[in-house]
Amino acid sequence: MKKILIPVLLFMASFVNAQNPIQYLLIGTYTKDGKSEGIYVYRFNPNRTEATLMSVAKGVSNPSYLAVSKDQKYVYAVNEDHGDNGGNVSSFALDKTKGELKFLNKQPSMGDDPCYVAVDSTGKNVIVTNYSGGNVVVFKTNDDGSLQPVVQNIMHDGYGVNVQRQEMPHPHSAMLSPDEKFLFVANLGNDRLYRYGFDAKDAANPLKPLDPPYYELPDNSGPRHMCFGANGKFLYVLNELSGNIIVYAYDNGKLTEVQTIASDNTAGKGDKGSADIHATSDGRFLYTSNRVTQNDIGMFKVATDGKLAENGHQAVGAHPRNFMIDPTGRFLLVASRDANSVQIFIINKNFGILQDTNIKIDVPQPVCLKMVPVK
Numbered sequence: 001m002k003k004i005l006i007p008v009l010l011f012m013a014s015f016v017n018a019q020n021p022i023q024y025l026l027i028g029t030y031t032k033d034g035k036s037e038g039i040y041v042y043r044f045n046p047n048r049t050e051a052t053l054m055s056v057a058k059g060v061s062n063p064s065y066l067a068v069s070k071d072q073k074y075v076y077a078v079n080e081d082h083g084d085n086g087g088n089v090s091s092f093a094l095d096k097t098k099g100e101l102k103f104l105n106k107q108p109s110m111g112d113d114p115c116y117v118a119v120d121s122t123g124k125n126v127i128v129t130n131y132s133g134g135n136v137v138v139f140k141t142n143d144d145g146s147l148q149p150v151v152q153n154i155m156h157d158g159y160g161v162n163v164q165r166q167e168m169p170h171p172h173s174a175m176l177s178p179d180e181k182f183l184f185v186a187n188l189g190n191d192r193l194y195r196y197g198f199d200a201k202d203a204a205n206p207l208k209p210l211d212p213p214y215y216e217l218p219d220n221s222g223p224r225h226m227c228f229g230a231n232g233k234f235l236y237v238l239n240e241l242s243g244n245i246i247v248y249a250y251d252n253g254k255l256t257e258v259q260t261i262a263s264d265n266t267a268g269k270g271d272k273g274s275a276d277i278h279a280t281s282d283g284r285f286l287y288t289s290n291r292v293t294q295n296d297i298g299m300f301k302v303a304t305d306g307k308l309a310e311n312g313h314q315a316v317g318a319h320p321r322n323f324m325i326d327p328t329g330r331f332l333l334v335a336s337r338d339a340n341s342v343q344i345f346i347i348n349k350n351f352g353i354l355q356d357t358n359i360k361i362d363v364p365q366p367v368c369l370k371m372v373p374v375k
Helices: 008-012
Strands: 003-005 023-029 038-045 050-058 066-068 074-079 088-095 100-108 114-119 125-130 135-141 147-155 171-176 182-187 192-198 207-216 223-228 234-239 244-251 254-262 274-279 285-290 296-302 308-315 320-325 331-336 341-347 354-362 366-373
Touching: 023 066, 038 100, 050 100, 066 114, 066 366, 074 100, 074 114, 088 114, 100 147, 114 171, 125 171, 135 171, 147 207, 182 207, 182 223, 223 274, 234 274, 254 308, 285 308, 285 320, 296 320, 331 366, 341 366
Parallel strands: 171 223, 274 320, 320 366
Antiparallel strands: 003 050, 023 038, 023 366, 038 050, 066 074, 074 088, 088 100, 114 125, 125 135, 135 147, 171 182, 182 192, 192 207, 223 234, 234 244, 244 254, 274 285, 285 296, 296 308, 320 331, 331 341, 341 354
16 A cells, blocks of 8 residues: 655644544546546545555546545535537445445536536535536435436526637536535536526425525636535635636525635636635635636635635645635645645644645546545
8 A cells, every 4th residue: 555654844833633534535537548447445544643554446437526525425426528418427335444435326417527526514416517518417315325317407508708618508516505404516618607496305306496596606717616615604616717806795595695705816718727615614714726827826805794815825735726624624725637646734723824734646647636544
């Protein structure tokens, strides 16, 4: 097994409680260049400061985004491909004793290039956005975690002003509200943030369009990923094209815009490539990734009214497509796709700035990171 040791002195400066559990780090990748073999599973131990490769789920085509069921028994991966029925979505059972993923089945996603997958807390609904298909689909799951065929298929329409990137609708991510009564879908292609009522028990139509069905964003925004703040009162939407974050106050399925702030603050109005966004569990800090004009992590302080204040930028490897904050809240891991590595940073608990450990986990084309407790 391959182990990656992280300098102890760096971690002593940001103490990790010995009670924090060891995690499995799941890494989704692009396999289309032939270098990656699938989904990589590492054992990540913050107390002993090491990452150990446990297994690779091979033969999985372009598992570019992952979702883990609440009971941590099952993992779902989009297969970001084209085909007669679009791409596919694959299901796996997670063997925690071995740190291995066991393939269960796959189903057509009914649209090209599925790029995001989410699973509700019941584990019975798996929601997928098809970037090039322009649609959002819902799968039901079987008792063994495997996927049934699509039960609901919602097509989006419209386009945006950016003729290269917004020639058609491109739904990019889907996020359930904290109470799971609503679902929001960010559509990069038509500058809309869609909202749906969500009923996990509905067998055929768990998503219900609301009135109004969507919020309009400024032209050439390109909404991509989003996250709720720790208290669930604010939704933060990261826009790939404009490089802006739009802050919304959230109340029972309704959004009210309160701020727009730059994630990528370089000059120009082109494709900024802002990609991913996450807030800390204590609600004090928020981070974004920027890929095109900057290869960095944007750092922000969060005020009590939900508004953001820029807190600097941390340079990272080429094309930071996705990142995550580990469950301890001490570490931020960045999947730099074109650098073929996952970088590990310490989060300063007082100021929110990042400290580079200078440690990289070498993984071909990493694009998604998830963690699951070993126990």
